Amino acid sequence: MRLDQVMLGETEVERINRVIRNYERYEGRQYFDTEYAKPNGLEYDPTTLTVNFDRLLIDTMAAWEFEMAPKYDVEPDVIDDPIDMVTEGYAPSTEQDTENRRAAAKEQLINWVHGENRTHEKLLEAAKDRKIAGTVWAKLLYDKRTGKLRLFFRPDTEVIAIYNPEDPDQLEEAHFVAYLDLNSTRLWKQSYYLEWNEDDGHYECFIEEAVYGIEEDAEKKRTVVRVIDDRVPKTSMRLDFIPVVEIPNERLAGMQRGYSEIEKFADITDEINRKLSDYSDAIRFEMFAITLLTNVDDDRGLSVAPGAMWNLQGAGGLLEGERPDAKKLESNFKFKDATEAYIDRLYANLHKIAEVPTVNTAEMNVGGINDMAVKLLFSAIISKTQRSWIIWRSRLQQLNEYILRYMKARVDDPRFSYDRDMVRKVDGNYTNTVHFRLPLPEDQVALITQLTTEMASDLESIKGALARRGVENPEAKLMEIIAERKLLRSQTDPYRDVSDADPTAE
Numbered sequence: 215m216r217l218d219q220v221m222l223g224e225t226e227v228e229r230i231n232r233v234i235r236n237y238e239r240y241e242g243r244q245y246f247d248t249e250y251a252k253p254n255g256l257e258y259d260p261t262t263l264t265v266n267f268d269r270l271l272i273d274t275m276a277a278w279e280f281e282m283a284p285k286y287d288v289e290p291d292v293i294d295d296p297i298d299m300v301t302e303g304y305a306p307s308t309e310q311d312t313e314n315r316r317a318a319a320k321e322q323l324i325n326w327v328h329g330e331n332r333t334h335e336k337l338l339e340a341a342k343d344r345k346i347a348g349t350v351w352a353k354l355l356y357d358k359r360t361g362k363l364r365l366f367f368r369p370d371t372e373v374i375a376i377y378n379p380e381d382p383d384q385l386e387e388a389h390f391v392a393y394l395d396l397n398s399t400r401l402w403k404q405s406y407y408l409e410w411n412e413d414d415g416h417y418e419c420f421i422e423e424a425v426y427g428i429e430e431d432a433e434k435k436r437t438v439v440r441v442i443d444d445r446v447p448k449t450s451m452r453l454d455f456i457p458v459v460e461i462p463n464e465r466l467a468g469m470q471r472g473y474s475e476i477e478k479f480a481d482i483t484d485e486i487n488r489k490l491s492d493y494s495d496a497i498r499f500e501m502f503a504i505t506l507l508t509n510v511d512d513d514r515g516l517s518v519a520p521g522a523m524w525n526l527q528g529a530g531g532l533l534e535g536e537r538p539d540a541k542k543l544e545s546n547f548k549f550k551d552a553t554e555a556y557i558d559r560l561y562a563n564l565h566k567i568a569e570v571p572t573v574n575t576a577e578m579n580v581g582g583i584n585d586m587a588v589k590l591l592f593s594a595i596i597s598k599t600q601r602s603w604i605i606w607r608s609r610l611q612q613l614n615e616y617i618l619r620y621m622k623a624r625v626d627d628p629r630f631s632y633d634r635d636m637v638r639k640v641d642g643n644y645t646n647t648v649h650f651r652l653p654l655p656e657d658q659v660a661l662i663t664q665l666t667t668e669m670a671s672d673l674e675s676i677k678g679a680l681a682r683r684g685v686e687n688p689e690a691k692l693m694e695i696i697a698e699r700k701l702l703r704s705q706t707d708p709y710r711d712v713s714d715a716d717p718t719a720e
Contacts, residue, residue: 226374229471233347233371236476240346242266245484246491261494267483268476271568275475276341278599279606281653283334285681286324286614287688288646290317300672319636321689323621324614324646326632331365340367341602344463347371348472352613353390354457354620361629363620365613370471375460377470384408388458394425400442401426406456407448419453422446452623457616461609464601475568482564489557496553504543509536569598589654596652607648615644649681 238247246262253260292299293310306314328334344350347370355364372392378384386408394400407420423446429438451457463472505518511527526538565572571594589596618640624630625637665682668674676695680688 230371233369233474236346236474237369237371239268239476239480240266240272240342242269244268245487261491261498263491263494264487265483265490267486267564268480271479271564271570272342272345272475274570275345275568275595275598275602276338278595278653279341279602279650280334280337282651284337284606284610284651285649285688286321286328286610286646287649287677287681288317288321288324289675289678290314291643316639316641318689319633319639320618320644320646323632323636323640324617327363327365327617330362333365336365336367340461343367343369344461344472345475348465348474348477349373349460349462351388352459352461352609354613354616356620356624356627358627358629361624361627361631363617375470382468382470385456385458385460388456399428404446406451406458408456417454419451419456420448421451422448453620455616455619457620459609459613459616461605464605479564479567482560482567486557486560486564489553489560493553493557496549506541506543507539508541509538510540566594569594571595592654599652603650607650610648611646614646614648618644651682 238244242264244264244266246264250262290310290313293313294304294307298304299306340350340352349370351368351370351373353366353368355366356362357364368390372390374387374389374391375385376387378386388406390404392402394402402423402425404423405421407422408417409420410416411418424441425443425445426439427442429440462469463475465472507516507526516522516524524540526540561572571592621632621637622640625632625634662683665674665679669676669679674682677688677692680691685691
């Protein structure tokens with residue numbers, strides 16, 4: 215008996231095996247590697263062609279989601295009167311200035327952690343895992359050696375999660391498991407537990423880590439699991455949350471895991487591979503004619519080459535009028551159009567189910583394609599991407615909240631590497647915003663016009679417009695714009711102090 219069957223249970227093992235099968239399909243080990251058996255009676259080896267559409271579609275979906283890096287910002291609460299804030303000459307009050315600095319500190323800390331952990335690169339990887347398995351997990355860890363927060367994304371094959379039966383959004387336990395040997399006899403497990411402390415009236419997170427081994431008890435005739443290395447006994451993390459975020463794919467209410475994209479179109483990709491393999495064999499037999507020899511003693515010495523001459527020897531016992539003869543039997547494949555039409559329909563259904571359109575602009579009889587036309591061409595995958603962003607946005611915002619709360623819990627650590635003053639400014643409001651962008655050639659004129667109209671109508675801030683425009687650091691760019699405006703205003707002010715306008719003036 216395997217160690218995982220003893221520790222994890224048959225249900226979890228079955229789920230993990232199903233997810234592993236999806237990863238194998240992504241790696242190209244599909245129908246012919248697992249289920250195909252050569253039919254009896256065939257005197258040739260049939261073609262087993264595997265075109266890895268699974269990887270192509272998964273990579274395309276992930277690229278649409280995170281080819282462009284997301285932006286993280288924190289908007290300050292509005293404390294002053296909004297009418298006064300748009301009045302010329304407005305100066306923020308002490309309370310508003312404090313709130314602005316607090317929001318700027320939160321935003322800087324969040325982006326600091328994401329920058330150190332190369333989150334954009336990891337998001338592109340995690341998006342593939344989420345589509346393959348149906349769920350991917352984000353885990354935060356404080357490194358006591360460096361004093362920094364580490365961010366990891368882990369596949370669903372390594373995670374066992376237990377939720378509150380009354381509150382399916384409340385994660386009560388999260389177990390990360392991995393084998394340490396090829397024989398599957400040593401299992402590493404790191405466990406997080408969220409328990410309610412009745413005395414203090416708050417939740418408390420505990421961590422436990424150990425390596426387990428499996429042994430056969432000959433006397434009791436059963437399998438026994440023992441702790442080989444008790445690395446971290448159950449210890450309080452001084453957190454009121456589990457630093458783990460589940461990121462599911464699209465799912466139904468009540469489901470704990472999301473649907474795998476590969477399972478949606480696996481049957482179609484297998485059928486395409488089968489038909490392409492059969493088509494390959496049909497073409498091979500159609501290309502090479504069969505040589506038919508009649509009334510010939512044997513075929514020794516009959517060469518196959520351009521300009522070759524054969525001396526056919528008649529077989530013994532020929533009847534009167536019979537002569538040795540050689541013919542070529544040309545194949546007449548009559549199902550070419552039907553086969554190609556069938557495969558084309560499979561392709562169309564595959565892309566329809568995956569919501570990844572196939573667009574060939576060279577075949578379009580139009581003079582040009584503007585921004586709106588491009589969006590219409592890719593409307594299916596744009597809709598799919600935006601639906602995925604609904605989940606990603608809420609989970610990344612939760613992750614950003616955990617980053618700030620984790621920092622507040624570790625701010626007094628001697629090796630804490632972040633700005634302690636900035637962390638101490640963080641209050642109990644962890645609201646943050648995540649901006650996404652599609653990897654489309656934007657119509658820049660139309661985008662600028664839209665943003666200008668929204669800012670003039672007070673529907674968008676300058677900083678928000680900069681983030682949507684794709685500016686790398688909207689906070690710094692906003693400060694640059696404000697500084698330039700002040701400089702221009704001072705230059706055009708007829709009552710300005712010359713010494714203020716020109717620092718070199720006497």
